[in-house]
Amino acid sequence: MRILEAIFLVFINPLFYKITLTASTPLIFAALGGVYSEITGVVNIALEGIMLIGAFTSVVFTWLTGNVWIGVFMAIVSGVALAWLHAWGSIKWAGDQVVLGTAIILIAQGVTGFLMEPIFGKPGQTDFVGKIEEIKIPGVAKVPFIGKIIGELSPMVYIAFASVVFSWWLIYKTKLGLRMRSVGENPEAADTLGVNVYGIRYFGVLMSGVFAGIAGAYLSIGEVGHFRELMTGGRGFIALAAMILGKWNPVGAMLVSILFGASSAFANQLQSSSLIHVPATVKPLFDMIPFILTIIVVAGFVGRSRPPKADGIPYEKEA
Amino acid sequence: MNKKIWSILVPVVSVIIALLFSAVIIVLIGKSPFEAYAALLRGAFSSKQAIADTVIKTTPLILTGLAVGFGFRAGVFNIGAEGQMVMGALIAAAFAGNFGSLPPVVAIPLTMLIAMSVGAAYAAIAGYLKAKTGAHEVVTTIMLNWIATYFASYMVTGPLAVGSGTPKSPEIADSAQLPILMKVGAIEMSSGIIIAIVAAIFMYILLNKTVTGYEIKGVGFNPYAAEYGGISVGKNVVLAMAVSGALAGLAGAMELMGVHHRFLGELSGGKGFDGISIALIGQNNPIGIIFAALLIGALRTGSNEMQFIGVPKHMVMIVQGIVIFLVAADRIVRTIMIRKRVNA
Numbered sequence: 001m002r003i004l005e006a007i008f009l010v011f012i013n014p015l016f017y018k019i020t021l022t023a024s025t026p027l028i029f030a031a032l033g034g035v036y037s038e039i040t041g042v043v044n045i046a047l048e049g050i051m052l053i054g055a056f057t058s059v060v061f062t063w064l065t066g067n068v069w070i071g072v073f074m075a076i077v078s079g080v081a082l083a084w085l086h087a088w089g090s091i092k093w094a095g096d097q098v099v100l101g102t103a104i105i106l107i108a109q110g111v112t113g114f115l116m117e118p119i120f121g122k123p124g125q126t127d128f129v130g131k132i133e134e135i136k137i138p139g140v141a142k143v144p145f146i147g148k149i150i151g152e153l154s155p156m157v158y159i160a161f162a163s164v165v166f167s168w169w170l171i172y173k174t175k176l177g178l179r180m181r182s183v184g185e186n187p188e189a190a191d192t193l194g195v196n197v198y199g200i201r202y203f204g205v206l207m208s209g210v211f212a213g214i215a216g217a218y219l220s221i222g223e224v225g226h227f228r229e230l231m232t233g234g235r236g237f238i239a240l241a242a243m244i245l246g247k248w249n250p251v252g253a254m255l256v257s258i259l260f261g262a263s264s265a266f267a268n269q270l271q272s273s274s275l276i277h278v279p280a281t282v283k284p285l286f287d288m289i290p291f292i293l294t295i296i297v298v299a300g301f302v303g304r305s306r307p308p309k310a311d312g313i314p315y316e317k318e319a
Numbered sequence: 320m321n322k323k324i325w326s327i328l329v330p331v332v333s334v335i336i337a338l339l340f341s342a343v344i345i346v347l348i349g350k351s352p353f354e355a356y357a358a359l360l361r362g363a364f365s366s367k368q369a370i371a372d373t374v375i376k377t378t379p380l381i382l383t384g385l386a387v388g389f390g391f392r393a394g395v396f397n398i399g400a401e402g403q404m405v406m407g408a409l410i411a412a413a414f415a416g417n418f419g420s421l422p423p424v425v426a427i428p429l430t431m432l433i434a435m436s437v438g439a440a441y442a443a444i445a446g447y448l449k450a451k452t453g454a455h456e457v458v459t460t461i462m463l464n465w466i467a468t469y470f471a472s473y474m475v476t477g478p479l480a481v482g483s484g485t486p487k488s489p490e491i492a493d494s495a496q497l498p499i500l501m502k503v504g505a506i507e508m509s510s511g512i513i514i515a516i517v518a519a520i521f522m523y524i525l526l527n528k529t530v531t532g533y534e535i536k537g538v539g540f541n542p543y544a545a546e547y548g549g550i551s552v553g554k555n556v557v558l559a560m561a562v563s564g565a566l567a568g569l570a571g572a573m574e575l576m577g578v579h580h581r582f583l584g585e586l587s588g589g590k591g592f593d594g595i596s597i598a599l600i601g602q603n604n605p606i607g608i609i610f611a612a613l614l615i616g617a618l619r620t621g622s623n624e625m626q627f628i629g630v631p632k633h634m635v636m637i638v639q640g641i642v643i644f645l646v647a648a649d650r651i652v653r654t655i656m657i658r659k660r661v662n663a
Contacts, residue, residue, distance in 0.1 A: 085644075093650045095644075098457055099643060102398065102595055104640070106640035109633075109636055110636030110639070114634055116631070234465050237458065237462070241462070281480075282477070284469040285470075288469045288470065291462045292462075292466060295459055298454045298459060299448045299451075299452045299454040
């Protein structure tokens with residue numbers, strides 16, 4: 001059975017684990033963004049659009065300044081700006097959050113496509129503008145197997161995992177986190193207790209802009225160093241699914257993101273296997289795997305999960 | 320003001336605000352919005368050719384608009400029109416390549432039927448999962464879109480592939496192609512537009528004159544009350560998704576049978592997504608949807624002309640995005656209008 005042998009070889013190859021980590025990173029960031037927004041009660045399917053804006057802005061500013069970290073910072077700024085638009089429509093004006101989310105995705109796709117030509121002089125794809133350097137940990141790099149996985153990684157990977165720890169602490173161990181969760185579960189009660197429901201919701205949605213913006217920056221200047229139209233390719237929605245399966249918990253969202261990352265790393269590695277020949281035409285079938293997995297997950301075949309009670313419901317103070 | 324007036328006023332004002340916003344962006348990139356919009360109008364309506372092109376672009380948009388609008392009426396948000404359209408056209412293309420021996424009276428309805436059934440079945444997956452497990456249709460239909468896209472790309476580079484260059488399927492039989500209504504230069508306008516308008520009438524009758532329509536609207540309006548009144552929510556959710564998917568599949572069939580005559584790699588190009596804007600602008604009303612589709616169709620056609628004077632055609636997406644935003648948060652528009660009234 002050459003196919004089983006090929007699968008086995010994928011699993012003992014450190015490269016598989018390294019690609020799993022890098023493929024999971026943007027999903028972890030974006031899924032965390034989703035967690036912040038939804039635990040305060042605002043559904044945010046705009047993640048895909050916010051990522052796209054982040055990916056674009058980071059490339060523009062890296063290109064202008066030559067500094068990738070300014071690029072990352074501006075990705076956050078643009079992510080927050082777009083998230084603010086979502087917050088404004090869904091919190092202040094009590095609009096339908098799902099429909100607003102699709103509007104924001106369209107706006108992001110439109111704006112990034114629109115500005116490509118005036119800024120970079122050509123549509124479709126920008127030139128290489130620079131990339132966040134991988135950091136080499138000298139001691140670890142020499143360790144067999146492990147060294148090949150984490151010896152030389154993008155700092156963004158570490159930032160992603162640190163963000164999970166930070167978010168878990170913020171949401172479950174601080175007063176602010178308690179308020180966020182109470183606003184998502186029962187805004188009326190929270191309001192009665194003097195919690196500023198609108199303020200907390202704005203905070204949640206804007207934080208989703210921070211993380212989805214970083215997720216986008218990682219896709220462009222973190223991985224390939226350029227921007228391509230619609231380069232997020234549905235990752236925002238996969239992150240959304242990761243958040244749902246992860247039961248609206250930062251750690252759960254991270255674990256599912258890693259599962260999705262592993263599924264694409266697996267497809268990627270199996271195709272480059274020398275043991276079996278995978279024709280290029282079959283590639284799209286492999287690309288389908290994370291999406292099929294998402295449906296199975298969202299349909300609750302892997303265990304039901306319950307969203308925050310007030311998720312998706314605009315809060316209106318009685319006059 | 321009563322509900323009817325608002326339901327026309329909100330989308331109209333939203334479109335105006337969106338065009339004003341876009342004008343600002345056009346100024347920012349150093350172009351004249353007047354010239355841009357003039358080019359847009361010219362590109363969409365200035366000649367027989369332009370009008371035929373606009374009608375061709377509008378045809379599938381009416382159908383995806385109806386698909387999304389029908390779903391909305393039943394309380395389901397079908398973001399999957401894109402995938403249903405692709406799957407419908409793809410499978411119909413695989414069959415209709417072999418319809419050469421059938422006369423058009425059989426081949427044409429059969430091809431449409433295949434596309435509609437596939438679209439319906441594909442959408443029903445999301446409906447079934449929503450009814451059975453509570454999986455949100457927004458997430459499942461989006462995932463089904465990606466799966467359809469990759470599946471289509473596999474089919475047209477693999478089993479169905481013909482020739483080299485752009486991935487494409489073989490041409491469908493002549494007998495399965497829609498009759499041409501008008502030929503202007505190289506542009507052939509098929510009778511698809513008539514089918515699209517018939518579909519709108521069908522949706523109007525189904526929703527307003529039948530028991531099924533009443534039940535579907537009941538579920539959309541208040542699922543709890545519907546359940547209490549003896550209407551099965553689950554059954555109607557699946558049914559609504561299936562009808563919605565059938566309309567999207569029909570949109571795919573129109574592109575296949577009336578425009579390209581084969582499945583091309585990039586058949587849909589966002590038409591399913593456009594359906595969302597159209598349903599919202601048309602306020603889920605079949606007649607409103609026809610006009611909304613014409614608006615988006617004209618914007619899409621005209622934007623090519625606009626591109627010639629250096630304004631990227633992506634402007635249309637920005638316009639659509641802002642319109643959807645304002646219709647979803649319709650209180651923004653209402654507040655603006657009421658304040659104007661008070662000031663006046």
